[in-house]
Structure formats: C-alpha cells, structure tokens
Amino acid sequence: RTLLQGLAAVPAAATLFSIPRYAHAAEITLRYGNNLPLSHPLNIRAKEAADRIAKESDGRVEMQIFPANQLGGDTDMLSQVRNGALTFFTPSALVIATLVPVAAINAVGFAFSDYDQVWAAMDGPVGAHVRKAIEGSRLHALETMWDNGFRQMTTSGEPITSAASLSGLKIRVPVSPISISMFSGLGAAPASLQFSEVYTALQTKVVDAQENPLPIIQVAKLYEVQSSCARTNHIWDGYWFIANGRQWSDMPDDVKEIVSRAINEAGLQQRADIKALNASVEADLSGKGLTFNEADTESFRAKLREAGFYGEWKEKFGEEAWGHLESAVGTLA
Ligand code: X2X
Numbered sequence: 526r527t528l529l530q531g532l533a534a535v536p537a538a539a540t541l542f543s544i545p546r547y548a549h550a551a552e553i554t555l556r557y558g559n560n561l562p563l564s565h566p567l568n569i570r571a572k573e574a575a576d577r578i579a580k581e582s583d584g585r586v587e588m589q590i591f592p593a594n595q596l597g598g599d600t601d602m603l604s605q606v607r608n609g610a611l612t613f614f615t616p617s618a619l620v621i622a623t624l625v626p627v628a629a630i631n632a633v634g635f636a637f638s639d640y641d642q643v644w645a646a647m648d649g650p651v652g653a654h655v656r657k658a659i660e661g662s663r664l665h666a667l668e669t670m671w672d673n674g675f676r677q678m679t680t681s682g683e684p685i686t687s688a689a690s691l692s693g694l695k696i697r698v699p700v701s702p703i704s705i706s707m708f709s710g711l712g713a714a715p716a717s718l719q720f721s722e723v724y725t726a727l728q729t730k731v732v733d734a735q736e737n738p739l740p741i742i743q744v745a746k747l748y749e750v751q752s753s754c755a756r757t758n759h760i761w762d763g764y765w766f767i768a769n770g771r772q773w774s775d776m777p778d779d780v781k782e783i784v785s786r787a788i789n790e791a792g793l794q795q796r797a798d799i800k801a802l803n804a805s806v807e808a809d810l811s812g813k814g815l816t817f818n819e820a821d822t823e824s825f826r827a828k829l830r831e832a833g834f835y836g837e838w839k840e841k842f843g844e845e846a847w848g849h850l851e852s853a854v855g856t857l858a
Contacts, residue, residue, distance in 0.1 A: 547584025557613035558591040566798035574791035598719030615764040619701035629703040646853035663770040669792035672799040673762040674738025685755040687821040688828040696734040710832035748815040755820040
C-alpha cells in the first residue's frame with residue numbers, strides 16, 4: 526500500500542523501474558538509423574538488441590535508435606554511415622547496391638521461390654560474396670541479414686494481373702538500378718523514390734503503384750492509398766546490418782562480440798517474426814480494404830527474358846556471384 530501510494534505521488538517514478546540503471550554513463554555510443562516505422566519487427570527486435578547490449582556491457586555501450594527516416598531518407602543515411610555520423614544503418618540490398626552493385630544479386634527478378642532457398646543463399650555463398658564486397662567499401666556488414674520479404678505489387682488503378690497490366694504504369698521503386706531496370710524491362714514507367722516519400726507520392730498520385738512486402742504495406746499504411754495487391758513475389762529483399770568500417774574496427778574486441786551477438790540473434794528472431802506475420806498479414810490487409818489477386822508471373826518472366834534483363838544482370842554481377850545464385854536457385858538465364 527505504501528509503495529502504491531508512493532508511486533501515485535510521483536508518477537514519473539513508474540518509468541524508473543523499467544529503465545535499468547547503470548553505475549556510470551555509457552563510454553561508447555552507437556547511433557543506428559533505419560527507414561521503418563517503430564511497429565515493424567525490425568525496430569522491435571533492434572530495440573531488444575539495444576537493451577541486451579546495454580545489459581551485457583553493464584551500461585558501457587549504448588545503442589541509440591533513430592527509426593522511421595528521422596535522420597533523412599535512405600540516401601542520406603547511407604552517406605551518414607559512410608562518414609561516421611551513423612555507426613549503423615540497415616539499407617535494403619536494393620539500396621546499398623547504389624554503392625556496392627553486387628549487393629543487388631538477391632533482387633534478380635523471380636530468382637527465389639521460397640525462404641529455404643533465400644536463407645541457404647544469404648547465410649551461405651551469396652551472402653558471403655556480398656559481405657566481402659561491402660567490406661571493400663570501408664563498411665562492415667554483420668553476418669545475419671534481416672528480412673524485408675518477398676515484394677508484391679500494389680496499385681490504385683486497375684488490378685495488376687499480367688505483364689500487360691504494367692504497360693506505362695507509373696510505379697514507385699526504391700532508389701536502386703536493378704529495380705529501374707526490371708520495371709523498365711516489364712514495360713512500366715518506374716520512378717525511384719526514397720521510402721520516406723512513398724505514402725505522399727501515392728496519395729497525391731505522383732505515382733499510381735508501388736511494390737513492397739506485405740508487412741511494409743501494413744506498417745506504413747499504404748493500403749490507405751492503394752486499392753489492390755497482386756501476389757507476384759517478384760523480388761526477395763532483405764536488410765544488411767552495416768557499420769561504419771572505422772568505428773567498427775576501433776571497437777574493443779569484447780564490445781564487438783557483445784554487439785554482433787545481440788544484433789545477429791535479434792536478426793534471426795526478426796526473420797521468424799516476418800514469417801509469422803506473413804501468415805496473417807493478408808487477412809489483416811483485406812480487412813482494411815485492400816483486394817488481393819493472382820498474377821500471371823510467367824508473363825513477367827517471359828517479358829524480362831525478351832528484354833534481355835537476365836543476360837544484362839548476369840554480366841553486371843559477374844560469373845562468380847551469378848554462379849553462387851544459380852547454385853541456390855537453379856538456372857536463371
Ligand atoms: O523502400 C522500400 O520500398 C523498402 C522499405 O522496401 C526498402 O527499404 C527497400
């Protein structure tokens with residue numbers, strides 16, 4: 526009773542019980558920025574990783590999270606992690622490919638048919654190849670890639686049912702050369718926009734369509750400005766957890782170990798969250814008014830082959846990377 530009365534008298538005290546207190550201020554502050562709303566599993570698991578890092582380092586290390594494009598869009602955060610204003614950033618593979626071209630290898634259209642193939646490739650030779658290329662750009666990529674998901678196409682116009690539906694369609698794609706190449710090859714009129722600009726661009730009809738995994742469509746409320754969604758699974762997309770190379774190499778070994786273990790394990794849990802969400806998200810979005818339809822994905826593939834998409838990207842990525850991808854998914858082109 527006395528305790529409850531005490532709490533009532535000092536409302537702010539309630540928070541003191543949930544915030545672990547450490548004997549000293551943090552010695553190392555890690556700044557992590559991302560482009561997703563707080564409700565996305567990426568942010569929920571990143572927060573848990575931050576708490577674990579504080580606890581396991583006994584308060585010596587603090588990871589501050591700047592979610593939802595607070596520090597600017599993807600392009601800004603990519604510069605910030607390069608120049609050290611950010612310690613960590615989680616760009617989609619599509620986005621980091623503006624700096625490390627081979628990072629887009631997982632985004633070859635219709636390459637992956639399921640998550641077994643995805644994780645075998647990304648936790649195996651494909652991921653290792655990309656991480657090495659990222660290291661070459663004076664960035665460090667943690668081992669575990671986080672899941673964004675299989676991308677689906679949505680529109681506010683006529684439902685997308687085959688390649689013919691895409692003809693001339695103004696569709697937003699991430700700032701990423703392979704996305705522009707793919708949607709141009711499909712006959713659409715793609716526009717690169719940062720994720721921070723997508724909702725408004727759809728709302729004001731600067732573009733009519735966009736493509737993203739369903740959990741993104743859900744947390745960013747894109748169903749409010751889109752009417753139908755075609756189940757296309759046209760790209761599997763994930764996030765690389767990258768660090769500024771200098772800040773990473775300057776970290777004491779014990780700190781590196783605490784930080785990488787916390788983040789990598791959080792990443793595995795985040796993958797499981799997306800998997801669980803995938804089972805329920807379509808029903809949720811349908812309830813919010815988004816209509817779902819099948820699409821003739823063979824018409825998309827045929828159109829891409831005709832446009833020379835596979836040959837062009839095989840050449841760009843090189844034999845080695847392409848070979849790793851094909852060992853995971855079978856012959857592509
Ligand atoms: O910008 C997008 O579409 C998103 C959220 O999927 C990425 O980060 C690539």
